[in-house]
Amino acid sequence: MADAKETVSSLNLDRQAGNFSYAEDYAYDAGVGLTPEVVKYISGVKGEDQWILDFRLKALDAFTRMENPTHWATKRLDELDFSKIRYYLAKGARKTRSWDEVPDDVKETFERLGVPEQERAFLAGVEAQFDSESAYSNMKAHLEKMGVIFVDSTEGLMKYPEIFRKYFGKVIPIGDNKYSALNSAVFSGGSFIYVPKGVKVPQPLQAYFRINAESFGQFERTLIIADEGAELMYMEGCTAPRFETSTLHSAVVELVALKGAKIQYVTVQNWSDNVFNLVTKRAVAHEGAEVRWIDCNIGSGLTMKYPAVILKGKGAKGEVVSIALANKSQHQDTGAKMLHMADGTSSNIISKSISIADGRASYRGQVYMPPSVSDCKNNTVCDALLINTNSRTDTYPAVTCSGENNSVQHEASVSKLSEEQIFYMRARGLSEKEAVSLAVNGFVNDLVKQFPMEYSVELKRLIEMQMEGSVG
Amino acid sequence: MTDGLLIENLQVEIGDRKIVDGLNLRVPKGEVHAIMGPNGTGKSSLSKALMGNPEYRITGGSALLDGRSIVGLSTDEIARMGLFLAFQYPVEIPGVSIANFIRACLNARLPEGEEIVAPKFYKELYAMMDALKIDRSFTSRSVNEGFSGGEKKRCDILQMLMLKPSFAILDEVDSGLDIDALKVVSDGVNMVRADMGILLITHYNRLLEHIKPDVVHVMMDGRIVKSGPASLALELEEKGYDHILQ
16 A cells, blocks of 8 residues: 555544555564464464464354344445455554654554544553554553553453453353454454452543554454442544545444443544444443443444443443434444343433435434333433435334333434525525534534543534535 | 615516515615515515525626625625624524534634634623623523524524624514513614614514614515605504505
């Protein structure tokens, strides 16, 4: 891939700033296509224990046997050609801890993405991923003193098996779906976090993910465990450079909130249009625990993502706050799952989607309350905004509400930006683009406020940038 | 070059229906003119056409704002040139606060890369809100969302005071206002009338008692059929349009 170094201002996670890549110079490359040999190669390069390789091979077997879920999901999944994807690439350099040790081209990439600046500003720890391997990792000393573990997946499984093995692949089993199986076979990178009992991490932990090589799928694996009474917020932001052939991003994220723990997981995604973004995210909330997914999906050709919370312990709370923006020829198929498996559990789902041009936003939600539970509550609000007459939105709620004294509330609305609204705003001097952008930002405003400050500013700008060329 | 609004032989169509047909009007800067007339004579259509609404096509004649033609320009260009329209039915913009909306509109008038200074902006915004007796909590409320009729009109006038247009068309700014609100809105308009041109579209003399017009025009069948001093409005109200035209 040739360098495409245009003069781009180094704004943090700017969509344009993501639109470049560097000459590929990888020490480890598993080649194209997926076979047991490829899986063994990946495991070998990482120097993994036998149990991890066994796990990967079992997953590969499950992946091979499972059908693409096109019977309920979009047929577009069939466009993926698994035999043409590169499943593993890594820089030869080992992970480094100080900024000075990071290779120059990697550093340049991160600088363009604004990582060091972000870190200086507020980060407690950085686990930034350059393609498969974490190239740069840094943890503030006070976090380590508190006993917080914040490492990449390989290091987590190798160095702390007694902590991570117990939960790894348990929240989302290998065979949960075809893409969780794929991830389980070839995963690389991602964060493993453990927060000890009673420890409240004061600042958000953050990771940046980035795809750099053409036809290269990124399969990061994240596992976060908040021990009893622990609290943390994790932030994830993604950009990808633009390539002409399809790129697959298929992550698995497992969260475990033990008794009384609180986890907030924040995602702002801005993939280029050709990326398939097929992600499985699920949390288990034990007694009195709270899990909150805050998820914003912008870009990608197809995103399928339904963050879930299994409310396993009494009084557990789950929440999903979701913003999806489907621009021209994009399909955002997003939603949430709340499984109420204990008494007195409550959940909240707020979803807002915007469809521009022929973009399509689908909401898929599952709320499940079996006969065995009582006193559970769910509230779902699902709003869609259509910008153009050819924009599309769908809502697919699946609700099971049985048992004693359980209640489910589902509100949905669809609105269309009207000519009158546009005329009113333009009569005040705003261009059509500015008017639409303001209206869209207004539509999601109450949700954007729930994102951390740094992200809400960025979100506003990302939404404005989405209006470029799509309106007028 | 004449400051103000100069309209000659204006023709406006909606679909294939002629709404404005040979309208002539001259409102110099510093003057307030009122247009009265029965329903359906094209008063609101005139205001929308001047504001560049694509549904109201100007098919003939000319319209100059401060000596520059506004025919064929886009709505936002016309607005940035200095024309303001207070809507008969102001539109709700959910999620966009009044403060942010006005700020965005002001920024749209600045050269690329420049932004208005926030403290100065808020100082002025609060002063104007005080003048219009709008509670300061409204700064963070969404534009017109859930507002009463009177609050919507005040919100439009607030925008006018902040955007400082050279000319404003106020389309039935008195509709839905109680006596107190009418006075407040009128005071706001009177505050700036010397610095701009104003065209009032109204059915009632009541408004013109608060905002004294320099000239009153009667519009029927898409054109101005009679013009006269402020007293014409009273006469219209007492005797009706048919009587006046006989």
